[in-house]
Every structure is written in structure tokens, then in C-alpha cells.
Amino acid sequence: xxxxxxxxxxxxxxxxxxxxxxxxxxxxxxxxxxxxxxxxxxxxxxxxxxxxxxxxxxxxxxxxxxxxxxxxxxxxxxxxxxxxxxxxxxxxxxxxxxxxxxxxxxxxxxxxxxxxxxxxxxxxxxxxxxxxxxxxxxxxxxxxxxxxxxxxxxxxxxxxxxxxxxxxxxxxxxxxxxxxxxxxxxxxxxxxxxxxxxxxxxxxxxxxxxxxxxxxxxxxxxxxxxxxxxxxxxxxxxxxxxxxxxxxxxxxxxxxxxxxxxxxxxxxxxxxxxxxxxxxxxxxxxxxxxxxxxxxxxxxxxxxxxxxxxxxxxxxxxxxxxxxxxxxxxxxxxxxxxxxxxxxxxxxxxxxxxxxxxxxxxxxxxxxxxxxxxxxxxxxxxxxxxxxxxxx
Numbered sequence: 001x002x003x004x005x006x007x008x009x010x011x012x013x014x015x016x017x018x019x020x021x022x023x024x025x026x027x028x029x030x031x032x033x034x035x036x037x038x039x040x041x042x043x044x045x046x047x048x049x050x051x052x053x054x055x056x057x058x059x060x061x062x063x064x065x066x067x068x069x070x071x072x073x074x075x076x077x078x079x080x081x082x083x084x085x086x087x088x089x090x091x092x093x094x095x096x097x098x099x100x101x102x103x104x105x106x107x108x109x110x111x112x113x114x115x116x117x118x119x120x121x122x123x124x125x126x127x128x129x130x131x132x133x134x135x136x137x138x139x140x141x142x143x144x145x146x147x148x149x150x151x152x153x154x155x156x157x158x159x160x161x162x163x164x165x166x167x168x169x170x171x172x173x174x175x176x177x178x179x180x181x182x183x184x185x186x187x188x189x190x191x192x193x194x195x196x197x198x199x200x201x202x203x204x205x206x207x208x209x210x211x212x213x214x215x216x217x218x219x220x221x222x223x224x225x226x227x228x229x230x231x232x233x234x235x236x237x238x239x240x241x242x243x244x245x246x247x248x249x250x251x252x253x254x255x256x257x258x259x260x261x262x263x264x265x266x267x268x269x270x271x272x273x274x275x276x277x278x279x280x281x282x283x284x285x286x287x288x289x290x291x292x293x294x295x296x297x298x299x300x301x302x303x304x305x306x307x308x309x310x311x312x313x314x315x316x317x318x319x320x321x322x323x324x325x326x327x328x329x330x331x332x333x334x335x336x337x338x339x340x341x342x343x344x345x346x347x348x349x350x351x352x353x354x355x356x357x358x359x360x361x362x363x364x365x366x367x368x369x370x371x372x373x374x375x376x377x378x379x380x381x382x383x384x385x386x387x388x389x390x391x392x
Contacts, residue, residue, distance in 0.1 A: 104282025108246025109137025193327030251293025
């Protein structure tokens with residue numbers, strides 16, 4: 001009889017030639033369980049998605065209650081759907097006054113697409129600036145923002161008018177009267193969790209204000225408590241013109257959003273009408289789950305314990321094979337000697353019951369992005385497993 005692994009390899013689209021192919025049948029809290037009953041500590045939370053852990057009771061209850069009322073009823077924006085309306089209002093209550101209008105979509109990459117369109121529509125300009133080695137998604141528009149030719153060259157032609165700034169040696173001249181927006185990851189996650197410097201960010205903000213360039217901050221990975229505040233832009237004492245959210249926004253369900261002022265967002269309502277449209281974006285079940293997750297995050301102030309957990313990780317992650325630990329909060333990378341060492345360590349960790357991963361632009365680094373609910377005891381256990389894997 002054909003097994004699940006064979007079915008997976010034959011009928012599910014693959015994203016690489018060597019998937020991990022673990023058959024996970026259950027997840028709870030900070031743990032994953034495979035079909036043989038083996039337990040794994042989840043050190044990546046679905047790539048910064050499950051900030052409140054797996055199988056969260058309040059999120060599950062919100063999903064159940066919403067399904068009893070309705071799931072999909074109409075394309076986004078035409079009907080008053082309480083989960084969308086209440087969640088947008090809740091987000092506005094915890095964001096600066098200019099970020100008071102939310103467009104819910106299906107994912108982070110669609111939120112980036114929406115932000116790009118909105119910036120062009122609002123400014124009537126056609127150039128967009130991104131950072132080198134940043135990652136904003138994999139659709140055609142988002143892929144156009146990727147400076148790494150290995151990932152983008154096979155899909156050209158991409159969107160024209162994209163320019164790049166290297167934060168380590170910035171040429172600010174690319175920001176000019178033709179620039180609609182600049183898109184920043186305040187912690188460049190896929191480059192190995194490298195935070196931007198305050199000076200660089202301040203310089204970008206100053207130019208944006210002088211030249212009327214829209215400042216877009218992509219917080220798909222950093223948002224919703226992961227860096228120790230609700231949003232990473234709070235660390236830099238700045239306010240974006242457009243905020244992009246994804247990953248943890250849906251509490252484990254597929255949900256993204258771009259958020260701006262009502263006046264700016266209204267530019268998508270005319271010339272042309274339906275400036276951005278989505279069938280399933282802001283799905284009511286996903287919004288109900290997201291609102292439950294965000295409510296817990298803020299009411300319990302789960303981000304308040306993130307810094308001390310980061311400190312504990314940094315204290316414990318000492319080993320001759322560890323070259324550095326980078327990042328902010330519970331978005332960390334462990335730099336090893338090479339990609340080969342990193343992949344071998346990942347395999348050893350999985351054998352020993354620790355689930356981790358690497359980074360697109362830093363394949364020699366291990367990812368540390370567990371649920372924010374991870375305990376000190378589990379952090380100690382995770383680090384012990386990881387250090388033992390390095391010893392092996």
C-alpha cells in the first residue's frame with residue numbers, strides 16, 4: 001500500500017529537491033509530533049507564524065464560533081463582515097493615528113503587492129527602492145524586490161523601475177523625485193536576522209519626508225511581538241506610511257494586511273475602481289483567529305518577556321563552532337562555519353528532537369524563532385540539544 005511519504009512526493013508540488021518530509025500529525029504548544037509519536041521542540045514556529053504556539057485554545061474557539069455563523073460569503077470589501085471590521089478596529093487602536101485603515105489579504109506577499117500598487121497610485125511615480133538581500137515574498141511583484149539574481153533571474157522579465165540600496169554602503173541617490181516608495185525590513189530576516197542601524201533608518205526617514213516618498217515597513221516576520229515590542233518600528237521610534245503584516249497576523253491561519261491612513265487607502269477606490277481586489281483576502285475565519293491571537297498578545301503582553309528569553313538564548317549558545325548570534329528578540333540566527341555544517345547540524349537536531357531551519361540568504365545560519373510562549377526550561381533544553389548536535 002502506498003504510504004503518505006510516497007503520496008507527498010508524487011502529488012504535492014515540491015519547492016526543493018530534498019524536502020525534510022517529516023510526517024507531522026499533531027502539534028501542541030511548542031511541540032510537534034510525527035506519525036511515529038516522536039516529539040520535536042519547534043524552534044521556528046512555522047517561520048514566525050505560530051507566535052502563540054500550536055493548538056491555542058482561544059484561537060481554536062474563535063475559529064469554531066465563526067464557522068457556526070459563516071465562512072466565505074462575498075469578495076473582500078463589499079459586505080460588512082464583523083471579524084474583518086472588529087479586527088481592523090482593534091489594530092487601529094494599537095497603532096499610531098496615521099495607521100488607521102487596514103486592507104486584509106491572504107498573505108504577506110500579497111500585502112507587499114498591495115502596498116506597491118498603493119504607493120504608485122498615491123504618488124503617481126513608478127520607481128520603487130528595496131534593500132539588498134531583503135525578502136518580501138515570491139510573487140512577481142515581490143520577487144522583483146529581490147536583489148539576489150539566483151532566485152529571480154529565471155523569472156525575468158520582472159517589474160521594471162526597481163532600485164536597491166545596500167545598508168552597509170548606501171547610495172541614497174537612488175531615492176529621488178521618481179521614487180514612489182522604499183520598502184524596509186527593519187531586521188533583514190533572510191540575511192541572517194540583521195537589524196538595520198538607527199542612523200541608516202533615520203537617514204531614510206529624513207529623505208522620505210523631504211522628497212515625499214512613501215515609507216513602507218515590512219513586518220511580516222518582525223511584527224506582533226517577535227522582536228520584544230508589538231511592532232519592530234517601535235524600537236526605532238519611527239512611524240511608517242504603510243505597514244505590511246503577514247505570518248503571525250492570522251494566528252496560524254492564512255492572513256496578511258497592508259495598513260495606512262484612510263485618506264491614502266481611499267486611493268484604491270477610484271481611478272480605477274477596485275484598485276486592489278481579492279476573493280478570499282480577509283477571510284472571516286482567518287480574521288476571527290487573528291483577532292483572538294492579537295488580543296492575547298496585547299492583553300497578556302507576551303512581548304514583555306521576549307528580551308529576557310533572547311538574553312537566555314545568547315548566554316547558552318556558546319560553542320567553538322558558533323561564530324556569532326545575530327538578530328533581535330526571538331528572531332535570531334546562529335552563524336556556523338559553512339552551509340554544509342549548518343545542514344548537517346539541522347539533521348542532527350531533528351534526529352535529537354529539535355526542529356530548526358536555515359535562511360535564504362544565509363545558508364550557513366540556523367534559525368531561532370520559536371513561539372513567544374516558549375519557557376525558559378524549553379530554551380535550556382533546546383540549546384542543550386543544539387550544542388550536542390554541534391559536538392556530533
